[in-house]
Amino acid sequence: MNRRFKAEHLLLGILIIIALILRLGMALKFPNIFWADEIFQSLEPAHRLAFGNGIVTWEFRDGIRSWVLPGILAGVMRLTAWMGEGSTGYLIGVNIFLSLLSLSNILVAYVWGKKIGGTTTAFICAFICTIWFEFIYFSPKAFTEVVATHFLLPGIYLGVQKDLFITRNRLFLSGCFLGISLALRIHFIAAIAFALVYICGRDWCNKWLPMIFGILAPILIFGTVDAFTWSYPFQSFWLNIWVNLVEGRSKLYGVSPWYEYFIFLLKSWSWLSLPIVILAVIGFRRIPILGWLALIIILSHSLLAHKEYRFIYPALPMLLILAGIGTGELVLKFSRRWSSPQPKIIAIVLSLLLWTSTSVALLSRFNIYAPLNFSTFGTNLEMTHLYATANHLLALKSLSTEENVCGLGLWDINWALSGGYTYFHRDVPIYQVDKETDFKVLNSGFNYIVANLPLPSQYQNYTLEKCWQKTCIYKRPGSCKEIKEREINSVLQMSGN
Known part of the structure; x- marks a missing residue:
């Protein structure tokens, strides 16, 4: 016995x-994101409590x-x-x-x-x-x-x-x-x-x-x-x-x-x-x-x-x-x-x-947002939830050890799928760059940008640092000037998100 x-x-x-x-x-x-709430309803406010900075969504404002x-x-x-x-x-x-x-x-x-x-x-x-x-x-x-x-x-x-x-x-x-x-x-x-x-x-x-x-x-x-x-x-x-x-x-x-x-x-x-x-x-x-x-x-x-x-x-x-x-x-x-x-x-x-x-x-086929099918095996693991937004998270985690970051831009990356300060960890502003016209206004606010698209041709002062497939980090020389009204928390508060 x-x-x-x-x-x-x-x-x-x-x-x-x-x-x-x-x-x-x-x-x-x-590393992946199944739904943005796993970051912004738990880990991001936790990061704000632990380290003093984080993206604040409407749930934690209201x-x-x-x-x-x-x-x-x-x-x-x-x-x-x-x-x-x-x-x-x-x-x-x-x-x-x-x-x-x-x-x-x-x-x-x-x-x-x-x-x-x-x-x-x-x-x-x-x-x-x-x-x-x-x-x-x-x-x-x-x-x-x-x-x-x-x-x-x-x-x-x-x-x-x-x-x-x-x-x-x-x-x-x-x-x-x-x-x-x-x-x-x-x-x-x-x-x-x-x-x-x-x-x-x-x-x-x-x-x-x-x-x-x-x-x-x-x-x-x-x-x-x-x-x-x-x-x-x-x-x-x-x-x-x-x-x-x-x-x-x-x-x-x-x-x-x-x-x-x-x-x-x-x-x-x-x-x-x-x-x-x-x-x-x-x-x-x-x-x-x-x-x-x-x-x-x-x-x-x-x-x-x-x-x-x-x-x-x-x-x-x-x-x-x-x-x-x-x-x-x-x-x-x-x-x-x-x-x-x-x-x-x-x-x-x-x-x-x-x-x-x-x-x-x-x-091997785990993706509930794909059309319904009754296959047994998947043919492309990168199309499953295992790889969802993985490149964004890896890029921001990489920048979390960069001491000379004074501002971060997100080009063709929605903030909700970025990983936020939970992955970025640097106490500097984040800016959402949605259109080419945003570069003219926000360029002085950041010296690093994480992008899913090539940068506009007129911004040749940025150098390519590292890529994870199509997600790349670009860096420019010089300092940053804070643009408070376009910082991510200010934008979210004004939009109610």
Whole structure:
């Protein structure tokens, strides 16, 4: 028994190390932007807290975002800046921190699989969560919905498992995790309300009270932070709902039909959606709460006009854990036909190889903004999300170590896809250069420019420094003259962006 216990935990430890390597390796090898919010709703305000400068978007001028996550990330940035020059050090630190948080999903998959089907199912569930391409891709990203998922799943597990430790303590801790998830992403309220009813039933005294107190504890902390950082307690909750749902501000960033999330899943998983869903349905019989919660998250977000794939991220590990339970059940059913252990080992290895090859295949075509197609493999990795705006980020990170930068121009690069001061890190003005006429006005404001297009022919005083494909850095000699009304924050404030 002792040998088996140690072997099980050794395997889990190996999976966790592999997961961390994959997540960090992906983030460092392929810097990219899936959606601008991962920079400007979390990392950029964190950089402003930690180092004093950053691009301020309308959300942080109007007070509809909480400072809790940016505050935590700011602390991580300050503590890890020593790990590399310029922006490199704290970006590595943030990636490590977010990747470590994401390991909670692997632990939940393992212990839940263990409860349902023993060590075999536990290892299969944890393995799937370790190697699945979307978890590797999104885990190091500072999206609130992604970070919220890392607390949501442990909260659900603690809520439904009755034999862990004292009921009230367990439910209070479960409530705390659910409360953190809700505070990070208020849109999960329907799913968390369902989880609360599912877990507690009619037992008001022993279950409802500790869970509600647990949920309220982190929400009160977030509300108190709002009171000190904005005008009112809980301002980032109610004002966010008012601005986006009542005033319809979110519609400015795109409106999609109600079924868009199902199209997103088809774009991401292709025809392999069918076997994944079948396996998840098999697993649903054993853990129905995960299936219902995944469906509620998808449907509740389908009611909102503005849709982004990341909004339903918590549904993905729920579906994949269910698919892992289904896979484990089929493997165990197959292996019971033979008395020797070899067929069972072969069945386990084959299932892991199939899941690994599926993940690699889907990663090679991962682009939910491409037209819907049902191919298995992609033909051009550079057309996937792995390379989205990568050249911009590499260019700005390169400039973060240049001491003689006195101003930066962005030519044919939208500020929202630039990486901001999170990658640039220099305490100098940034200017958006949209037209050739802007050069005449702004040329004196910067001595470096990052461009996706060749510079206008009349500006021969710039020399080409370095290129990443078509994204190039140009430098001119001389100093800079600050043009306050055209500096990026002034422009955003005047335009309301």
